[in-house]
Amino acid sequence: xxxxxxxxxxIIVITLVGLFIAVPRQIPIKLHVGxxxxxxxxxxxxxxxKVGSFELKRNFxxxxxxxxxxxxxxxxxxxxxxxxxxxxxxxxxxLRLVIERRVNLFGVSEPNIQTTEFEGKNKIIVELPGLxxxxxxxxxxxxxxQLSFAKxxxxxxxxxxxxxxxxxxxxxxxxxxxxGQPVVQLxxxxxxxxxxxxxxxxxxxxxxxxxxxxxILSAPVVQEKIAGGSAQISGDFSxxxxxxxxxxxxxxxxPLPISLIEERTVGASLGQEAVNKSIKAxxxxxxxxxxxxxxxxxxxxxxxxxxxxxFGIITIALYKIIPVVLTLPGITGFLLSVGMAVDSNILIxxxxxxxxxxxxxxxxxxxxxxxxxxxxxxxANIATLVTCFILANPLDWNFLxxxxxVRGFAITLALGIGVSLFTGVFVSRNLLRFLIKx
Amino acid sequence: xxxEIIEKQFNWMKYRAVYTVISLICITIxxxxxxxxxxxxxxxxxxxxxxxxxxxxxxxxxxxxQKIQEKDITVSSVQKVQDKTYLxxxxxxxxxxxxxxxxxLKELSKGEVTLNRFDNVGPTIGxxxxxxxxYAVVIAAITILLWIAYQFRSIKFGLSxxxxxxxxxxxxIGSFALLSKYFGAEADFLFVTAVLTTLSFSVHDTIVxxxxxREIRRKNGGDIKDIANKALSETMRRSIANSLTIIFMLLALxxxxxxxxxxxxxxxxxxxxxxxxxxxxxxxxxxxxxxEALKRLRK
Numbered sequence: 083x084x085x086x087x088x089x090x091x092x093i094i095v096i097t098l099v100g101l102f103i104a105v106p107r108q109i110p111i112k113l114h115v116g117x118x119x120x121x122x123x124x125x126x127x128x129x130x131x132k133v134g135s136f137e138l139k140r141n142f143x144x145x146x147x148x149x150x151x152x153x154x155x156x157x158x159x160x161x162x163x164x165x166x167x168x169x170x171x172x173x174x175x176x177l178r179l180v181i182e183r184r185v186n187l188f189g190v191s192e193p194n195i196q197t198t199e200f201e202g203k204n205k206i207i208v209e210l211p212g213l214x215x216x217x218x219x220x221x222x223x224x225x226x227x228q229l230s231f232a233k234x235x236x237x238x239x240x241x242x243x244x245x246x247x248x249x250x251x252x253x254x255x256x257x258x259x260x261x262g263q264p265v266v267q268l269x270x271x272x273x274x275x276x277x278x279x280x281x282x283x284x285x286x287x288x289x290x291x292x293x294x295x296x297x298i299l300s301a302p303v304v305q306e307k308i309a310g311g312s313a314q315i316s317g318d319f320s321x322x323x324x325x326x327x328x329x330x331x332x333x334x335x336x337p338l339p340i341s342l343i344e345e346r347t348v349g350a351s352l353g354q355e356a357v358n359k360s361i362k363a364x365x366x367x368x369x370x371x372x373x374x375x376x377x378x379x380x381x382x383x384x385x386x387x388x389x390x391x392x393f394g395i396i397t398i399a400l401y402k403i404i405p406v407v408l409t410l411p412g413i414t415g416f417l418l419s420v421g422m423a424v425d426s427n428i429l430i431x432x433x434x435x436x437x438x439x440x441x442x443x444x445x446x447x448x449x450x451x452x453x454x455x456x457x458x459x460x461x462a463n464i465a466t467l468v469t470c471f472i473l474a475n476p477l478d479w480n481f482l483x484x485x486x487x488v489r490g491f492a493i494t495l496a497l498g499i500g501v502s503l504f505t506g507v508f509v510s511r512n513l514l515r516f517l518i519k520x
Numbered sequence: 521x522x523x524e525i526i527e528k529q530f531n532w533m534k535y536r537a538v539y540t541v542i543s544l545i546c547i548t549i550x551x552x553x554x555x556x557x558x559x560x561x562x563x564x565x566x567x568x569x570x571x572x573x574x575x576x577x578x579x580x581x582x583x584x585x586q587k588i589q590e591k592d593i594t595v596s597s598v599q600k601v602q603d604k605t606y607l608x609x610x611x612x613x614x615x616x617x618x619x620x621x622x623x624x625l626k627e628l629s630k631g632e633v634t635l636n637r638f639d640n641v642g643p644t645i646g647x648x649x650x651x652x653x654x655y656a657v658v659i660a661a662i663t664i665l666l667w668i669a670y671q672f673r674s675i676k677f678g679l680s681x682x683x684x685x686x687x688x689x690x691x692x693i694g695s696f697a698l699l700s701k702y703f704g705a706e707a708d709f710l711f712v713t714a715v716l717t718t719l720s721f722s723v724h725d726t727i728v729x730x731x732x733x734r735e736i737r738r739k740n741g742g743d744i745k746d747i748a749n750k751a752l753s754e755t756m757r758r759s760i761a762n763s764l765t766i767i768f769m770l771l772a773l774x775x776x777x778x779x780x781x782x783x784x785x786x787x788x789x790x791x792x793x794x795x796x797x798x799x800x801x802x803x804x805x806x807x808x809x810x811x812e813a814l815k816r817l818r819k
Binding site: 355356362364368370371410411436463468470482488492 | 572615618619634635636637638639640641642644645648651652655656659660663664667668671709710712713716717719720721723724725727728731732735754755757758761762764765766767768769770771772773775776777778780781784785788
């Protein structure tokens with residue numbers, strides 16, 4: 083009882099901090115009353131704390147998932163029949179790195195790339211927020227980009243050599259000094275330069291086919307031994323094609339063959355519409371719940387309502403702090419947790435009514451109600467948290483799903499339950515102690 | 521009115537047979553539909569392509585599906601979702617074929633087309649998802665059973681609660697088969713999520729009632745039937761009030777929310793109603809019957 087004042091202050095502080103984080107970054111304020119003329123935008127500054135090597139940077143913007151912001155999700159099957167054992171794990175990891183490099187070169191912000199394994203079958207999931215024209219992306223990610231140089235044995239046969247894309251230091255677009263045509267300039271590693279020098283020495287006067295993904299890019303005739311460790315591929319390609327080739331070459335070859343088995347793309351407008359609808363549905367639902375609680379429990383209902391508003395503020399602030407990537411099912415999880423959040427209040431208020439009916443004084447009935455109801459609240463919510471845990475699969479167990487939307491739902495529902503324990507029990511208890519004492 | 525019921529100590533357990541019959545009828549109708557007409561599966565499970573296009577002009581859905589079929593692509597449905605916006609459900613297509621379809625539709629609608637959404641799922645995904653889902657359900661059910669058995673120091677409580685959750689899952693799956701048959705609802709991965717959420721919600725409610733039974737038994741003791749009646753009377757208002765708040769939220773989502781989560785919200789709604797019903801009318805009667813049977817055996 084002694085700590086009521088302190089706890090109320092704590093609640094107010096938490097709510098204000100939460101509110102600061104939860105509101106949108108920019109709030110335009112326009113006020114025109116007589117001589118008073120305010121027209122400005124309040125902007126929250128970004129958090130940027132640096133203590134030694136520890137750096138914390140947050141801008142507290144809501145992170146929206148693919149289905150809300152638009153973007154695509156590609157799932158590829160990885161063909162691992164060629165490798166085994168520890169090599170397999172290594173090959174998959176390097177596959178992930180290569181794809182990541184390719185995607186980054188493509189200029190997608192915050193891509194998410196993960197690999198999964200289920201019953202010996204491996205997959206790689208590539209999520210590209212904001213990218214809705216996936217034709218190019220699929221081609222870029224999926225291309226094997228296997229560069230090799232070959233020797234010509236006779237008219238029909240090409241002999242592959244040990245000079246491959248792995249010997250490449252980097253590739254860039256240049257222009258032929260004579261024709262002005264775009265070309266791809268290669269520079270080799272020291273090992274590659276040596277191999278290239280030997281190869282050109284052997285093939286003077288003969289063509290040296292350059293092969294990318296099984297297709298001959300060009301077959302220049304070698305004039306003399308090239309020792310400098312650099313070469314250029316000129317072919318009949320446009321600037322875009324030359325650029326695409328260099329991106330692929332720089333990103334390296336895929337160590338394992340992959341094939342596209344699932345693709346999901348959501349346009350940005352569809353997501354925005356869904357967000358607006360969800361906000362409207364949430365607001366209406368929340369209002370009905372508030373009215374219902376006040377009708378049913380009068381003054382107590384008002385306290386529950388305050389608790390619910392604080393619940394909303396803290397939850398949204400937590401989404402931004404953690405941060406939680408919000409998806410459409412995630413929003414459903416949040417709204418469902420709003421409906422569940424008042425449950426602890428209802429349990430307690432019902433208990434309070436019973437105790438009052440038995441003739442207990444208000445403060446006494448309140449303490450009994452909170453004490454008794456706590457066991458039920460705890461036991462019941464743990465069961466829901468267990469299910470959330472299985473759905474969210476935070477440890478990435480391979481025998482369970484790692485589907486983004488479902489995970490989003492489970493995480494928001496679990497967070498909602500956690501916060502509702504705080505607002506439904508701690509917040510409303512202290513508010514009621516404060517009000518009923520008076 | 522509710523207050524009088526509490527004071528009179530309504531004899532809930534007297535109507536045990538009625539509850540069982542109601543549940544059996546619902547489950548039989550639902551599962552009957554499931555086994556005769558099946559459940560329409562979404563692309564998550566069945567594989568296939570879903571494309572949503574917006575056009576400048578409205579188009580004829582028949583003509584569109586005919587033109588697409590001519591390209592050797594099986595069309596399962598073309599649906600108008602909004603003004604000038606259509607949803608195409610097709611077999612799984614090759615990446616390049618999307619361009620063909622765009623071109624056909626450009627011609628038909630006499631203008632530019634916008635691809636709002638494109639889901640293309642190969643046939644290999646479904647079986648894997650199904651297995652993972654099954655694992656999730658089994659793990660959830662066992663964990664919940666053990667948790668309750670541990671909390672109440674009795675396997676009786678755990679099993680009764682588990683039977684109630686299975687009841688809810690069956691009701692939800694059966695109802696969805698009906699919705700699937702008459703309104704074209706599709707079971708996708710979100711539906712599975714709804715089933716799992718229902719499991720947890722059902723247990724949530726059951727624990728509250730069981731908790732009250734345990735408390736009354738400790739304090740007053742007495743016949744299990746009387747204890748159950750008292751516990752049900754005392755928790756009924758809470759149970760209904762809590763379900764109503766969740767139902768309000770879900771109804772708002774169904775009426776006002778986006779189309780992609782509408783069936784998800786409907787499934788959650790069915791689960792909530794069934795979960796509320798099953799705690800007092802399935803789990804508790806089962807517990808009482810079990811307890812009585814044990815006593816009779818001992819005599």
